[in-house]
Amino acid sequence: MDLRERLRDTDEILLHYVPLHSLLADWGKDLESHLSEWIINNPEKYQDALRQSFAAGCDFACTMTQSSSPWRAEPFGLRDRIHELNWRSAKLAKEVTPPGRYVLAIVSTTNPDFLEPLGNMTYDEVYEGYKEQISALLEGGIDVFLIVGNHIDEALIAIEVARDLCDVPIISQNIFYSTKNGFRTMMGDNPIKASAKLEEVGVDVIGGSCGLMTKSLDTSEWYPAATTLIKEMRKGCRGPLSIQPDAGLAQLADGKTVYPVSPEEMVDEVKAWVDAGARIVGGCCGTSLEHYRKISAAT
Numbered sequence: 001m002d003l004r005e006r007l008r009d010t011d012e013i014l015l016h017y018v019p020l021h022s023l024l025a026d027w028g029k030d031l032e033s034h035l036s037e038w039i040i041n042n043p044e045k046y047q048d049a050l051r052q053s054f055a056a057g058c059d060f061a062c063t064m065t066q067s068s069s070p071w072r073a074e075p076f077g078l079r080d081r082i083h084e085l086n087w088r089s090a091k092l093a094k095e096v097t098p099p100g101r102y103v104l105a106i107v108s109t110t111n112p113d114f115l116e117p118l119g120n121m122t123y124d125e126v127y128e129g130y131k132e133q134i135s136a137l138l139e140g141g142i143d144v145f146l147i148v149g150n151h152i153d154e155a156l157i158a159i160e161v162a163r164d165l166c167d168v169p170i171i172s173q174n175i176f177y178s179t180k181n182g183f184r185t186m187m188g189d190n191p192i193k194a195s196a197k198l199e200e201v202g203v204d205v206i207g208g209s210c211g212l213m214t215k216s217l218d219t220s221e222w223y224p225a226a227t228t229l230i231k232e233m234r235k236g237c238r239g240p241l242s243i244q245p246d247a248g249l250a251q252l253a254d255g256k257t258v259y260p261v262s263p264e265e266m267v268d269e270v271k272a273w274v275d276a277g278a279r280i281v282g283g284c285c286g287t288s289l290e291h292y293r294k295i296s297a298a299t
């Protein structure tokens with residue numbers, strides 16, 4: 001059964017991908033190196049991490065290519081290697097993905113410049129840049145896109161490119177921040193408006209990820225804040241939703257980045273996410289394999 005049929009014909013809850021950038025940091029990936037370049041230089045570690053995430057119950061192997069667009073690879077001196085970075089990561093993920101699980105190709109918004117009028121990049125530049133990345137991911141055999149980021153107009157261009165090139169399902173997630181007026185994207189859209197824009201262009205799953213779910217330092221408020229976000233997104237769209245909050249606010253302890261919200265706190269809230277409309281659940285930065293084992297056992 002392909003992913004679209006599964007979302008349409010069953011009420012299964014699927015587990016999002018383990019945020020491998022957090023896991024690989026514990027396995028020797030330094031902060032300075034480019035993630036895709038590190039992955040293709042350490043293929044056995046990447047594939048081992050994916051195997052472990054499948055064993056923990058994940059349904060998706062992520063290509064971790066969020067920094068492999070022309071714009072984000074350029075500062076690392078990798079502008080000429082876009083095809084290799086994306087194609088190779090996708091192929092490595094495909095090699096270890098069992099039947100019934102999916103290779104998830106992550107595509108993110110531009111950085112450091114933005115689409116005009118806020119930035120200096122033209123529609124054509126952004127379209128062509130995404131085309132270069134997305135074509136290579138497709139060649140690597142990916143099953144589904146995760147188009148995620150801070151800038152919905154750029155995400156809409158990436159969605160357009162994907163639609164022009166293929167019929168692969170698309171999950172699109174906005175990064176939301178807690179503000180005094182409620183959740184907002186970096187560009188100021190609320191979850192209702194942001195979700196409605198994505199539904200209008202026909203993406204398969206709409207969601208929220210990463211970002212700042214609450215400003216409270218009380219960890220027990222972190223995952224319930226994600227429930228509030230799902231309920232808000234639900235007001236703007238009718239299709240399946242996904243949610244992927246960080247495991248709290250990053251903190252520095254003994255020179256290492258740690259995230260404070262526990263697997264147990266996540267399990268306690270997952271049912272509320274599902275009741276609010278989420279069909280794909282998981283966590284972003286700092287979410288460990290243990291978080292996934294626990295939510296896999298509970299869903």
Ligand SMILES: [Zn+2]
Pocket residue numbers: 209210211245246284285
């Ligand atoms: Zn994150």
